[in-house]
Amino acid sequence: MSLLRTEQLQKRFGETHAVDNVNFVVEQGEVLSLIGSNGAGKTTLVNLISGLLSPDSGKIFLQDQDITSMGIYDRIKAGIARSFQLVNLFDQLTALDNVALTIFSRQGKTQRLTALAVNDREVTDEALAVLDAFGLQDRWNIPAIGLAQGERKLLDVAVAYALRPHLLFLDEPTSGVSTRDKGRVMDTITSVVRSGHITAVIIEHDMDVVFTYSDRIVVMHEGAILADGTPAEIRANAAVATTLLGTPTAE
Amino acid sequence: MTSANIAFRSLKPLRLLLAVSPIAVLLLCIPYLTNPYQTLILAYGLIMAIAALGFNLLLGYTGLLSFGHSAYFGVGAYAVAFMVKYLHVRSMELFVLGGLLATIVLTALFGVICVRYTRIFFSILTLALSQVLWSLAYKFFWVTGGTDGLRVPTPSLVAGMVDAAKLSYGGKVVTYYYYVLFFFFLSVGLMWLIVHSPFGTALQAIRDNETRAAFVGVRVQRFRWLAFLVSGIFTGLAGILWVPLNGLTTPDILVWTFSGRIVFFTVLGGFRSFVGPILGAVVFNYLETYAISATVYWQFVLGAVLVVLVLVMPTGLVGLLSRLAYAVRRAT
Numbered sequence: 413m414s415l416l417r418t419e420q421l422q423k424r425f426g427e428t429h430a431v432d433n434v435n436f437v438v439e440q441g442e443v444l445s446l447i448g449s450n451g452a453g454k455t456t457l458v459n460l461i462s463g464l465l466s467p468d469s470g471k472i473f474l475q476d477q478d479i480t481s482m483g484i485y486d487r488i489k490a491g492i493a494r495s496f497q498l499v500n501l502f503d504q505l506t507a508l509d510n511v512a513l514t515i516f517s518r519q520g521k522t523q524r525l526t527a528l529a530v531n532d533r534e535v536t537d538e539a540l541a542v543l544d545a546f547g548l549q550d551r552w553n554i555p556a557i558g559l560a561q562g563e564r565k566l567l568d569v570a571v572a573y574a575l576r577p578h579l580l581f582l583d584e585p586t587s588g589v590s591t592r593d594k595g596r597v598m599d600t601i602t603s604v605v606r607s608g609h610i611t612a613v614i615i616e617h618d619m620d621v622v623f624t625y626s627d628r629i630v631v632m633h634e635g636a637i638l639a640d641g642t643p644a645e646i647r648a649n650a651a652v653a654t655t656l657l658g659t660p661t662a663e
Numbered sequence: 664m665t666s667a668n669i670a671f672r673s674l675k676p677l678r679l680l681l682a683v684s685p686i687a688v689l690l691l692c693i694p695y696l697t698n699p700y701q702t703l704i705l706a707y708g709l710i711m712a713i714a715a716l717g718f719n720l721l722l723g724y725t726g727l728l729s730f731g732h733s734a735y736f737g738v739g740a741y742a743v744a745f746m747v748k749y750l751h752v753r754s755m756e757l758f759v760l761g762g763l764l765a766t767i768v769l770t771a772l773f774g775v776i777c778v779r780y781t782r783i784f785f786s787i788l789t790l791a792l793s794q795v796l797w798s799l800a801y802k803f804f805w806v807t808g809g810t811d812g813l814r815v816p817t818p819s820l821v822a823g824m825v826d827a828a829k830l831s832y833g834g835k836v837v838t839y840y841y842y843v844l845f846f847f848f849l850s851v852g853l854m855w856l857i858v859h860s861p862f863g864t865a866l867q868a869i870r871d872n873e874t875r876a877a878f879v880g881v882r883v884q885r886f887r888w889l890a891f892l893v894s895g896i897f898t899g900l901a902g903i904l905w906v907p908l909n910g911l912t913t914p915d916i917l918v919w920t921f922s923g924r925i926v927f928f929t930v931l932g933g934f935r936s937f938v939g940p941i942l943g944a945v946v947f948n949y950l951e952t953y954a955i956s957a958t959v960y961w962q963f964v965l966g967a968v969l970v971v972l973v974l975v976m977p978t979g980l981v982g983l984l985s986r987l988a989y990a991v992r993r994a995t
Contacts, residue, residue, distance in 0.1 A: 501872065502872055505871065513881075516861040526860060
């Protein structure tokens with residue numbers, strides 16, 4: 413049984429077919445990269461699966477449960493989490509509070525009005541452990557807005573990770589990160605994801621990152637899936653090379 | 664870093680206690696340090712501070728600017744006046760219970776309508792709804808007394824043990840001041856707990872980034888409604904405490920300019936800090952009282968203060984004091 417699958421998923425914006433009858437499958441435990449040129453429909457597909465957008469037609473199944481009509485809240489409870497292309501954090505809150513809030517939410521404690529948040533040792537300890545895993549333990553008391561771009565990207569993923577999802581979507585986790593820091597950011601993310609046995613779908617433009625860290629790659633083009641395979645298969649795919657890289661494959 | 668260290672470093676309990684204790688002692692001693700008139704002005708200031716605390720839960724912590732908080736202040740005050748006129752109630756504790764009940768019902772209803780929107784739409788909607796209440800109070804004069812308003816005599820306090828009506832003017836003021844002070848301390852403590860709770864953190868998350876808040880499992884609209892409700896309850900409590908002190912309630916406290924006053928003193932103190940609205944309410948109350956007694960152009964004075972505030976002190980009095988304290992520390 414696949415962890416996630418979509419059936420004939422479709423989304424239009426006016427005359428543009430952003431997602432066009434897509435049958436997308438994610439297997440349990442894999443790190444999958446979703447690639448394609450700008451406007452290929454990658455982010456729209458993730459927005460449809462995570463609940464930010466509603467499809468025009470088609471179905472989405474998580475572990476064979478139809479989640480198509482579920483709201484964002486219920487999809488999170490079902491085990492889907494995501495980070496964003498542009499860093500989406502709670503800027504005035506500290507790094508610790510960013511993660512702690514997610515844990516409070518997961519544990520159903522956010523409606524507690526008269527309990528001091530920092531006195532919840534269990535949540536604080538877990539939040540510190542998450543920050544530690546992402547290499548941010550020394551930055552716990554810094555407001556998110558005061559962190560460096562690479563740290564903000566890591567915190568963005570840490571916030572989603574703290575939901576303990578089954579399926580984690582990472583939308584361009586290295587965008588805006590310096591070339592020097594990309595490896596460190598991706599090493600940290602994939603290490604945490606794999607050790608937590610979380611299935612991850614990464615949208616990424618950097619092909620070095622994609623081919624280094626993925627178990628499987630899905631290529632999208634003009635709203636449809638162009639190719640699906642291992643990194644070696646994708647590298648050898650002539651259609652991908654022509655469409656995505658603009659060059660023919662070497663014979 | 665351990666969680667115990669973090670609790671200590673985040674809340675700075677010793678610093679907090681050191682800062683609060685002298686102010687609490689000073690407030691307790693005020694009636695013995697000054698005359699009843701000054702005590703009376705401070706009592707008004709503390710009541711407005713309770714209203715500002717409630718208002719700032721929406722503005723400072725949830726990111727929603729309400730221009731309709733006169734409605735919740737007014738419904739608290741009018742509920743008390745109706746209890747006097749139609750039920751002949753004289754107990755302050757019953758006023759508080761009845762007033763809070765009326766405030767909860769109205770705020771819950773208005774909240775359901777308003778929290779569907781944000782930014783300017785939210786502000787206009789809150790303003791419009793408060794104006795509906797104002798027009799009802801203005802037009803249904805056979806119920807509300809119209810522009811003449813409704814009189815509220817001095818109530819009995821502490822379950823009838825203190826009949827404030829039989830006291831001298833000074834005794835009445837001092838007794839009621841301590842009554843207000845009790846609710847002020849209670850409100851400050853409760854609000855401090857709320858904004859430092861997981862709920863308070865969730866509200867700040869909504870303020871900073873509502874999309875992301877939804878994606879960590881915060882039910883944004885429900886939390887906004889809860890914040891709206893709590894905010895209204897605090898402001899309603901201020902209206903309940905205010906009306907026996909004023910002795911009369913008129914539609915003037917329901918009109919949108921009264922909401923503007925709450926916005927004014929919250930911004931004056933600084934809406935980005937917890938103590939800002941408290942300080943702003945007390946200072947504004949003194950400023951208005953002395954401006955009115957000093958000049959017929961008192962509204963010009965308040966307008967000028969508002970302009971200076973926006974241009975020179977966007978972080979309010981608390982921001983200014985913080986900058987001064989920082990400059991002094993650097994100089995020494």
